[in-house]
Amino acid sequence: MKPQTQASRRSRKVYLASLLAAVLSAVSSPAALAQAPGQAAPKLVLKESVQQMPTSDTQEVRVLTASFKPGDKTVFHTHRSPVTVYVLEGQFTLDLEGREPVVISTGQAYVEPPGVKMTGYNRSATEPLRVVIFYVSEPGTPFLDPAH
Template structure:
């Protein structure tokens, strides 16, 4: 019962904080809050140099796929349009659709594929650093 009450209390506080943020003129809509990637890896920030953010719009046309790759930095992804299927090899496949957000796998190689008849548009935000590799293609 104590755990349930604590969970209810935490949800109430989070709800109040969201209302408070909106009441203070900052109309934020939470998209994602996590400390792990989609493959349950702990998020680890690069320490190569000064912090740097790289934001990109990624478009995958119908039938296209990315190269097999990993990420040297945490990557936040927001699916703006369409549907992407990501193959994590022995870890399975995941399908992400419009409006979904996730922290992409870092050390697990993966390939994103558009198996639909419409383009996929992703907002990719790399939490990077000078000298860090955002994308590491398979050699």
């Protein structure tokens, strides 16, 4: 295998970003959303340009779920690449170091930036929280890095 140059990695990033943008714009076009009875159609929830995506020849796509009881929180952590969180049930509060807290409600999504220290919370005293987490990383990369 020949080593990748900075230019070829940049080209791969541009290609992946363009492909993702094309898929998202096709999904959000009126023709793509028109559906016959009995056919399901996707609904665009979030469209965002991101930086710091992995650049190796192979990446892992990971989809996780997490359930939070009332009052539960994540560890204080960072991510090495962007992480998208979609809220299935409840309200997810994300405290990002140096930024205002972000509250994501049922049916909403948010892209957590890489390299930012954060903690996620279910601030409800009575309601559960369920989320789906999606990210792309270099193979074998930990989902998060505990922060201090």
